[in-house]
Amino acid sequence: MRQMNFEYTEEQTMLRETVAAFLKDRFPFDRRREVVKTPAGFSPDIWDAFATELGLLAAPFSEDLGGFGAGATGNMIIMEELGKALSVEPWLESIVMAEPLLAGANAACDEALQGVIAGERIIIPAIDWPVSGAGRKGTVEAQADGSGFTLTGGVALVRQAARATHFVIAADLGSAGPALFLVPADLPGIDREDARLVDGGRCADIAFHNVSLSADTCVAEGDDAVQRLAASFDAGLFALCAEAVGIQRMLLEWTVEYSKQRKQFGKAIGEFQALQHRMAEMFIKVEESVSMTILAAASLSGEADHRAKSVAAAKILIDQSARFVGEAAVQIHGGMGMTRELPVADYFTRLIAIAQQMGSTEYHFQRYEAASFSA
Known part of the structure; x- marks a missing residue:
């Protein structure tokens, strides 16, 4: 039996560390709150830095287009880190979804994608x-x-x-x-x-x-347009799943840390068995989400029905896991989980939005069924 290796390469680990360090330094949560209050709702310096300082926009694109060839795994890593920072950058739309729509269609489309890599086009x-x-x-x-x-x-x-x-x-x-x-x-x-x-x-x-x-x-x-639409749609769903994984990871991390600090009845609430069980369930849900996202990433280069089935299954499970993780994080934080003092509510709100973005759970159950029983 062939053994599958799910460990990240040195280059993939470096990519994750680079994105994480940049966002921690340049887009902390306090700045995120300030940015989304502005009329535009974004700050162009972050995207410009992705292009010029980090060369990050080239990461997932093929070498034929001038990219680094990191592909779906690169997008998964980056979207997860963007999720951890609750980023408002258009990586999902302009990088993940635009490429299947345009790549290889004609010389003008490839030139347009090269403009995306250079940061000249969105x-x-x-x-x-x-x-x-x-x-x-x-x-x-x-x-x-x-x-x-x-x-x-x-x-x-x-x-x-x-x-x-x-x-x-x-x-x-x-x-x-x-x-x-x-x-x-x-x-x-x-x-x-x-x-x-x-x-x-x-x-x-x-x-x-x-x-x-x-x-x-x-x-x-x-038919060419139909196939490109389907490929872009599935790539976008996969990227949303990766973003949700990043958000869930942060909610789990904060919840565990809070349970060690918050005291009730003379001891940290993390010592109570009921809350330990709840946080263990949160961990399991996060790991299930990770596994389904990896499965979705592996399916993107496969047959259309298999790809649709895999990404639909991932979206269904992650929508369910995200609700559990988000609700548990708020409940264990108590009243603090609903205040503006902590970022928990903002992150949970984004998970709720992801559950409806690009199709609800019910819609993807229907897609899964259709892909499973297609001729």
């Missing part, structure tokens, strides 16, 4: 993911007009839209099926209404009012 998918990810019609329509296309319609709740230099848009071409377009975010006819989310992130409703596009903005059509 490409955000403007796509109704639970719909488009299932291969159904989107909310945007494209009409061929001879020299190009005209876009009409809109997409709601596009995360990180305000940071986009470019959008990848999924549109319905009628009988030709879905199509993907890579367009500048400031094109005439694109309107954006920004909003703040409960977890401190930003999103926007985007409307397309007869937006004129040249023919070369079309990235993919038909």
Whole structure:
């Protein structure tokens, strides 16, 4: 029987340590609270430093694009560390999800991704993911007009839209099926209404009012577009799972530490067996989440049905584990767990948001069932 090795390489360990040290120094939680209160909801110096100081944006991309080839494991490590810091950077959208949509489509798309690596572009998918990810019609329509296309319609709740230099848009071409377009975010006819989310992130409703596009903005059509959408959707789910793992790790760490300090009836509450059992359960849930995220990472290069099944299973388990870990952390912290004095409530809020992002638990049960019984 072949033995699997789940140990990180020296390079992967260095990647984790580099990201963790940078975020601890440049994006502590107090600064995070300040940043999300600003009108923009982000600070561009962090992303700029990712590109110029650390060269981090190149990490997961293939060497053909000028990256370092860290792939899914690199994204998993980085997303987990971003989760630990409760980061508001667009790694999920512009790195993890943009690459499957664009890589290898044409020379212009590869050039656009090289611009992402250099920190010159931020490409955000403007796509109704639970719909488009299932291969159904989107909310945007494209009409061929001879020299190009005209876009009409809109997409709601596009995360990180305000940071986009470019959008990848999924549109319905009628009988030709879905199509993907890579367009500048400031094109005439694109309107954006920004909003703040409960977890401190930003999103926007985007409307397309007869937006004129040249023919070369079309990235993919038909089956190619469907496959790219599915690959991007699954990559995004996997990355959300990795982020949730990082958040759960921090909640477990803080809870254990708090239980050693908080005293009741003359001794630390961590000495009470009932709370020891609860924290042991938290640890088990975190480790289950880690295992499912690793499984999801391994599936990304596999067959589409197997990939969909694996990432759906990971999202289901992690949504359930995250709720348990978050609730236990708040309960063991007591009233302190709900105050602004500690970050526990902020982290739990993000876990609740992740449970609904890119499809609910119920939605992914349906995906899992469909992938399991497909012909």
